[in-house]
Amino acid sequence: GENVEQHPSTLSVQEGDSAVIKCTYSDSASNYFPWYKQELGKRPQLIIDIRSNVGEKKDQRIAVTLNKTAKHFSLHITETQPEDSAVYFCAASSLRDDKIIFGKGTRLHILP
Amino acid sequence: NAGVMQNPRHLVRRRGQEARLRCSPMKGHSHVYWYRQLPEEGLKFMVYLQKENIIDESGMPKERFSAEFPKEGPSILRIQQVVRGDSAAYFCASSPASQGYEQYFGPGTRLTVT
DSSP states (O other): OOOEEEEOSEEEEETTSOEEEEEEESOTTEEEEEEEEEOTTSOOEEEEEEETTOSEEEETTEEEEEETTTTEEEEEEOSOOGGGOEEEEEEEEESSSSOEEEOOOEEEEEEO | OOOOEEEOSEEEEOTTOOEEEEEEOOTTOOEEEEEEEOTTSOEEEEEEEETTEEEEOTTSOSSSEEEEOOSSSOEEEEEOSOOGGGOEEEEEEEESSSTTSOOEEOOOEEEEEO
């Protein structure tokens, strides 16, 4: 089955700087890669997703890149703000089955 | 236009009791997923259901756990004879179709076993 690895587990960046979170996946049949943000005590919420027919997608300060050959995908947050502090999960969905497999999460701290 | 609903939001059970967690998907969604999240950990897939069918239960413990999604009413995750290790947040998510569609999460049920 699919396995998703996520790094780093914790990331601290100065407000205004960029943050990058990286994930790898194992199943070459995976074709849908969502990113979720979870604030303390809240539900996970989708912030951006990418499908395997594109290499990059951007939405304001958030961008995701996908390298299918290397089975890597990354989340980039630019001009970070205090409200970006949260846990971020990457995930992958395989053509072989219908479930989404999540990485273990990255706790992002934005430092004042 | 209600989102995914879960109840109860908080549930306290003593060891050996049963826990029933309910999930009502978004209107028009026929696919429901249950996840377990331990403190400071990620989301672990448990089971995927469509109306009256369990599609994938590969993440469910073999004993004490069961799930259903009847033709009418919410999806239910049932944990029999709860143990302290069952204490976690249980999230359900729904989607309009299967693979490759966004899953919308409910607010979760926080189960505490005393």
